[in-house]
Amino acid sequence: MSSTKRPSFTPFLLVNPVLRNVPTFAIERLCRHAMTTMHRRHKSIFERVTEHETFSLLISPTDLDMDLFLVLDPHKPELRPAQKGEENAVAARIIGPLPALLGLLEGKSDGDALFFSRALRIEGRTDLVVALRNALDGEDIDLRSAVSESFGVLGPAARIALRVAERVYQQMQSDMNRVADTLISPIEKRLNGLDRRLADQGENIAGLEKSARRRTPRSNRPVSSIDDFALPDHP
């Protein structure tokens, strides 16, 4: 489980410079709080997914400079930043952009569709990842209400702040998409041109091969030594 993460072009990329300077204990505390909240609100997920065994996963958001180590245990689940080399200590690894992973957590995006489009990649024990996906999908997880609940009496204010943050995020994503389009479109045009030229060359070569074959007498044509469908000779 050692394939590289290619960064996804999402606004979370811009969080990385900040994230790198946040003390580890603060991130650990945040992760612990998130896991405690999740365990309290959705205990059945942990029971359902660990019906046969407890296990660990590596969550690798492609837009963050950080992987998360997740221990699925019905009584003592754990979430923390992953350390170097831990990819070999987990049963499976889930790789994808953070917005897609959060969408999966809330059941707002379809895991299979993300997988078909290759936005999501899985390494290791596919059965455990499928079981987790199904257990998560069986619950109604609402991240907004979980976050606002964490702020206690300041919950309503947190909810408003979250709504503003979401609006800003969407605006940033749309701006980043425009930037990406501007940067990529000249290269795309060039590649399309090359593709067309390659296709033309391919057709030309096929035409030449055909006419060469016509000019070669049948008896002189090479015969393939391998016949995949040949049956063994009977004695």
Next chain:
Amino acid sequence: MELVCPAGTPASLRAAVEAGADVVYCGFRDATNARNFPGLNFSRTELAESVTFAHKHGVHVYLACNTYPKAGSEDIWHKAVDDAVAIGVDAVILADIGLLRYARDKHPDARLHLSVQASASNEEAIRFYHREFGVRRVVLPRVLSLEEIRMLNRRIGVETEVFAFGGMCVMAEGRCSLSSYATGESPNMNGVCSPASYVHYEERGDTTVSRLGDFTINIYGSDEKVGYPTLCKGRFSAMGKAGYLFEEPTSLDVTAILPELADAGVTALKIEGRQRGKAYISQVVGAFRASLDRIASGQNGQAGIRGNLTSLSEGQTDTTGAYRRSWQ
């Protein structure tokens, strides 16, 4: 036409009901149904609660008990039928003739549907199931053309349900041994096609390699969309050429031919995908509901739908399958 929608979890069932399903079909969490995947399906309590919820919203629930009982373990399948009837599902979907006989004798008032797993694709076969077991609806295999379905509907006097959207199977429904060959576990007996515990993905540079047991199913280039890791959708090399020998990774989508299916006398449309998440269910069921409502009010049923569903399709391409087949 009735819209019959999948649910792998109670949350998916609620999503299907809210998106406009007429019927939701589901299965128990064991080998009695053909989507026996880890973490999926319903306990008895969950099914009872879900049936109450669905009925409150005027939606029916069908229970799929559509695998073939294993010799010596028939009681698991018998119990599934008994419990489904006791819970009050609106129909039980069965494939095995022994189980059909059991359900007919033990629960004469229960509504029985014939699963696609039974592969009943001609007039005599369907008449047999209707005459012997009182089957009131048959889910037709995905091998029939529109014309054949129209002809059958004129002759059989049994309701027909056809697949409308979702994963395709090679045309040997109920008789597939490919998964068993590779993994020892069968879709028809254990309810698992390509069980996830045998599936492995490997990233090799820019390519993704999918494997099932000891078999490499496909090697996807960086710009290719991915499909399910089933042998029938594998890309194999023979005589120097690589290609999809059985079937390409693609999904069925009949949005374009809904009026023709209605005209052919089809009673119900089935959406495949009990293994999919509630996001898929909401989107597909919602799209088909809108389409059917538009057709009912005399408008174009296709408008604005097709593009949305392609992103949910396997390999992100779709087909009308055998309904408009050009082969024999």
